[in-house]
Amino acid sequence: MQASNQQNTAQDDQVSWWFKLLARGLGTIGGLVAMVMGIMRCLTFTPLCLVAGILELLAGFMVVVLEAPCCCPFLDFIDKIGKFSENRPYWQKGALYVGSGIVPILLCFSTTTVLGCALVFGTGVLYGMMALGKKASREEMLAKATGSDVEMNAGLIEHEQVGLHVPDSPAK
Template sequence: MAGFLVIVIEAPCCCLFIDFVQNISDWVEKRPYWNRAAFYVAIALPAVILCPGLSSIFGSGLIFTTGVIYGMMSLGRKASPEEMRTNAAVFTSPSQSSVPSTNMQSSLVNNAQPFSFTGPPGFDSNV
């Protein structure tokens, strides 16, 4: 059943003999990626739970992987190196004190301390 749903959503041309398949595919295409990711992960799990055989794990694993890929697509593209450097420079401005905060609202990034085992790294990561 899960495999049929994936084919209906991803490749409606394989099911042209069923009249409502194109409508379902068009409706799903309008949804955001995270909806598809959650749907694929949700339909992949019951088969593995109910029948943990090799074929069920492989088939549901492929559907689960498709859900993970859609989840990664919903996060968006990685920022450019220049944008990451400017964002890192904003968070490490000299106006912040070097003493870690004990406030419950403080974040781990603000409390991060530099460390080194044998010396500075061979490259500058600008972090």
Template sequence: MSFSEKIASLMQRPNEDLVPKDEVPWWMKYGGRGLGTVGGGLAIIFGLWNCSGILFINFGCAFAGLWQMVSGFIVIVIEAPCCCFFIDFVQTLSDFMEKRPYWNKAVLYMGFAIPPIVFCIGPTSFFGSALIFATGVIYGLMALGKKATPEEMRQNAVVNNLKPPLPFAGTRSSSNLVENAQPIAFTSTPIPPV
């Protein structure tokens, strides 16, 4: 058993299949999960710091702090349900989100990360939401899928170059937008009458 297989078996979820269903590399999958867990924890800490804005009558920062704490908790529940095993619905929510496509998580995490920065502009809002946003970016990259091999890309480039241009795309000289348009011709400067 290789080192990477040992790490993958340690990071495996309780009811996860041993055979991967997609072509996402294991390091990206577990990197996104780890970044989401750390980002969720930091979002809770920085959100608590933002909530202290209510002492200075800054309700925007207080709302941003509450938003960060809730979003950090939800990200931790989805990515690392073992951190919240004492709550009943955690495993159900985590399993539900695990069955969803990657782009759903990407949109959810990016949506969680933007409002605190809008309501309270500051370093705690930015750093608290940046890792959650980065987790969303990683899940977005995972949703794009595996890159094609160089041979497949060359073959697609050759096939696309052999296709004729689309009609009425303005690439041919005979295409006109108007039926009765006159062709463009060059005329010289008029000669003044003598």
């Protein structure tokens, strides 16, 4: 348990506060939109679309419970789920949200499923970006780029010395 807390604090140091707030806000709004669209999708005669609507409704509820447990104060167990969710690594939340956003779309491709699941999917993408971590500094990227150029030029010089030099094109 302590290892996961250390990993969670290491993740928190890499992600800015506004990006975390953006992910939570998009998750909350996306979950509410997915629930409304899921209810609308359930008004159908097609069995697969009915299942897709139910899954969309469940995905929206899951995202709201995990991202904004304050929206469900009438359920006693929500606080435990919210605390459990906060201790999860970002990649696990991202994979869960992306997966739950894709399945209803694959079952029934319609406007309501795409609109409802797009925000849940987008929340998963944001959590995936948070799991990747911060981008390297400009100096680190330049050092890496110049280091790879030196290796590439050294390889070209070796090939030229061996005799693998391609002759120039004929003059026009």
